[in-house]
Structure formats: structure tokens, C-alpha cells
Amino acid sequence: MTEIWDTERELLEATARDLTAKGYDVVIEPSPNLLPAALSIFRPDAIALGREPKLIVEIASEGAIAAAKVARLQEALAQNPEWKLHLVISRVKRTSLSVMPNELIAPTLDSAKKVAQIEPRAALLLGWSAFEAVSRARRPSVFSRPQSPGRIIERLAAEGVLTPTDAAFLREMAHARNAFIHGDLTQTVDLSQVERFLSTIECLLSAAPWSTLTPE
Structure with a gap:
């Protein structure tokens, strides 16, 4: 190529x-x-x-x-x-992204909850932004560059940060996110799914340091 x-x-x-x-x-x-x-x-x-x-x-x-x-x-x-x-x-230039503190991630989740009542799909996108920010904050050396949802999920599932049930659910949400963000406007997502998704991210944000789990 x-x-x-x-x-x-x-x-x-x-x-x-x-x-x-x-x-x-x-x-x-x-x-x-x-x-x-x-x-x-x-x-x-x-x-x-x-x-x-x-x-x-x-x-x-x-x-x-x-x-x-x-x-x-x-x-x-x-x-x-x-x-x-x-x-x-x-030969793509690799861009490192800043690590966001919890004080910036938490308000994004709060905004996503409000948006979810009006447009769950938009809240899903806000939620993925927060999910990647949380992951980068906890694993800055691993997730320093822009990540696909799938790579984050598989890495955290392999480390034990995500339970198998949560990982399977997040894969479903990743599929919905990818379809919607690439122009499939028929893609739908339930409010209950988005609320569960945001709750999962909140748990990751408030959990003890992930370094106590599987080492990198």
C-alpha cells in the first residue's frame, strides 16, 4: 500500500x-x-x-x-x-494524549446521564469518551494514544479489571457505538443499556487503583 x-x-x-x-x-x-x-x-x-x-x-x-x-x-x-x-x-505520527484527572471525568459522566434522557445514542458517545479517559488515567503507558473500544475492553478483560459479564456487555455497546459513529443512523440503544454502561464506568472510576489487580 x-x-x-x-x-x-x-x-x-x-x-x-x-x-x-x-x-x-x-x-x-x-x-x-x-x-x-x-x-x-x-x-x-x-x-x-x-x-x-x-x-x-x-x-x-x-x-x-x-x-x-x-x-x-x-x-x-x-x-x-x-x-x-x-x-x-x-509511518503514522503517534500522538500521545493527556491523562485526565477524576475531577474532569466525573462531570462528563454526569453530563452523559442528563443527555441520556434526551438522546441515548449521544450519551453513549460521551460515555465512551469517559471510558477511554478512565482507562488512560489508570494505564497511561498502555493507552497513551487514541484507542479503539475493542482494544480497551480486551485488555481490561484480560487483566481482570472487567468481569466476563461486563466485558460481554461492553462489546455490545462498542458494536452499537461503532455503527452509530460511522453513520448507521438506524442504530438504536435503550436508555437502560446506556444507564448500565455509565454505571459500569462510574464503578471503574471509583474503584481502588487497578494496579492492585493484574500487573501490566
Whole structure:
């Protein structure tokens, strides 16, 4: 690909389209249970199935940290010969976002509750902003850059920050959010769902430091 992409997400989606055109079934931000244990720990950006070999899709920037991860991934792939690495080098400028204090996140949740009474879908979007802000505040090194909802959910679920029930619910809300934000105006969400979503975020905001759970 020679196009210039504004974000790594756009680059990932373009890569997925390219692989789909070649006959693969692409899963972006796959659940760990779709991969062998030795590969699931790397949390690949996507996987491509339906043809041989199966592919681990990784969007990697140039630099020592990314190179070290790719090297470890290649070692794991050597033990799983049915899988191959599909590496895409990104030259997208990575932007780090500021960490928001609780004093700014809490009012956003309060605003979302008020908006929910009028337009639940708009409240859902406000809620996702707060959810990402909470996650970045607790895991600044992991979530320093803009994140997709799916990556945050899978990371927090794997760490035990989210219960399996909450993670499953948030995946449903992420699907609704993605559909709506990308122009599917037929997408609906119930007030009760949004209220549960906002309540989940409030619990994360008020919980003890997440560092007491699974270490990063």
C-alpha cells in the first residue's frame, strides 16, 4: 500500500480490506481464544483466517520497541507453523494524549446521564469518551494514544479489571457505538443499556487503583 493514512486504525482497516479481497476472513482485535496460547499474549491488531497460512496482522511503527515485539512474535510463530506474520510498517505520527484527572471525568459522566434522557445514542458517545479517559488515567503507558473500544475492553478483560459479564456487555455497546459513529443512523440503544454502561464506568472510576489487580 502506498496511500498515506491519518491514523493506524485507518491503515489497519485498509489492510483488512486488502486481505479480504484476497479471500481471507479478517477479524480485527481478535479475542484471545481465537489464537494459540503462545500467540494470544501478543494481542495482534488482527488475524486473517479462511486460507492457508493463517495470518497474524501487526501494524508496527519503526523503532526499537516495535522491532523487539516483532522479534518475539516471530519466535512464537516458529512454534506455530500454520500461522505467519503479516507485518505492515506504519509511518503514522503517534500522538500521545493527556491523562485526565477524576475531577474532569466525573462531570462528563454526569453530563452523559442528563443527555441520556434526551438522546441515548449521544450519551453513549460521551460515555465512551469517559471510558477511554478512565482507562488512560489508570494505564497511561498502555493507552497513551487514541484507542479503539475493542482494544480497551480486551485488555481490561484480560487483566481482570472487567468481569466476563461486563466485558460481554461492553462489546455490545462498542458494536452499537461503532455503527452509530460511522453513520448507521438506524442504530438504536435503550436508555437502560446506556444507564448500565455509565454505571459500569462510574464503578471503574471509583474503584481502588487497578494496579492492585493484574500487573501490566
